[in-house]
Amino acid sequence: GQSLEQPSEVTAVEGAIVQINCTYQTSGFYGLSWYQQHDGGAPTFLSYNALDGLEETGRFSSFLSRSDSYGYLLLQELQMKDSASYFCAVLLTLSNDYKLSFGAGTTVTVRA
Amino acid sequence: EADIYQTPRYLVIGTGKKITLECSQTMGHDKMYWYQQDPGMELHLIHYSYGVNSTEKGDLSSESTVSRIRTEHFPLTLESARPSHTSQYLCASSGLAGEAGELFFGEGSRLTVL
Numbered sequence: 001g002q003s004l005e006q007p008s009e010v011t012a013v014e015g016a017i018v019q020i021n022c023t024y025q026t027s028g029f030y031g032l033s034w035y036q037q038h039d040g041g042a043p044t045f046l047s048y049n050a051l052d053g054l055e056e057t058g059r060f061s062s063f064l065s066r067s068d069s070y071g072y073l074l075l076q077e078l079q080m081k082d083s084a085s086y087f088c089a090v091l092l093t094l095s096n097d098y099k100l101s102f103g104a105g106t107t108v109t110v111r112a
Numbered sequence: 113e114a115d116i117y118q119t120p121r122y123l124v125i126g127t128g129k130k131i132t133l134e135c136s137q138t139m140g141h142d143k144m145y146w147y148q149q150d151p152g153m154e155l156h157l158i159h160y161s162y163g164v165n166s167t168e169k170g171d172l173s174s175e176s177t178v179s180r181i182r183t184e185h186f187p188l189t190l191e192s193a194r195p196s197h198t199s200q201y202l203c204a205s206s207g208l209a210g211e212a213g214e215l216f217f218g219e220g221s222r223l224t225v226l
Contacts, residue, residue: 031212031213032213033213033214040149040151040200040220040222041219041220042202042217042218042219042220043155043202043215043217044217045213045214045215045216048212048213048214050212050213085152087154087155089213091212091213097143097162099145099157099160099170100145100157100213100215101157101171102147102154102155102156103154104153104154105152105153105154107152
């Protein structure tokens, strides 16, 4: 089977830094994605890591360690609009293609 | 901005009714997916398609069915809705970017079965 674990919720103040960890156990692992979802709306793609290391995109960065089956999303200079749910998702190889399986999500609440 | 559309956005129906949730994308993507999500919970893959006339069941067993007659269209049908089908259904698509873990999602269809 497969599993992804991430914290259920995180609260921080504006301007702070938040790290959301994601650990996974799965076969056919190809890469790790992160998505943001506001109020149950359309999830939007944030980042993707296929190789070990840090990927930086503006205020958000994502990290992957394949040997540790672990990744994280780093949110810097938190803003109120960053209050949302954040999902890690593993990209898995199939016999002829790929599919994405999601974790349970982390609710981030940003306070003034 | 993603060009993937779902209708209806909200639907309240009685038990036993047949419903079809529509999903269309204008990006020419070969790959399309249906995810089911309960409030505050994870997304579960229930169906996917890698092209016309290709459909596969996902990780979560679902009584719904799908079809893929045209590249841009991937409707989901429930022949006889039950209260246990109450949920949000999210449609997504990917092109080559899917190989980099990037899906484009629609706004979702929130279904309530009474």
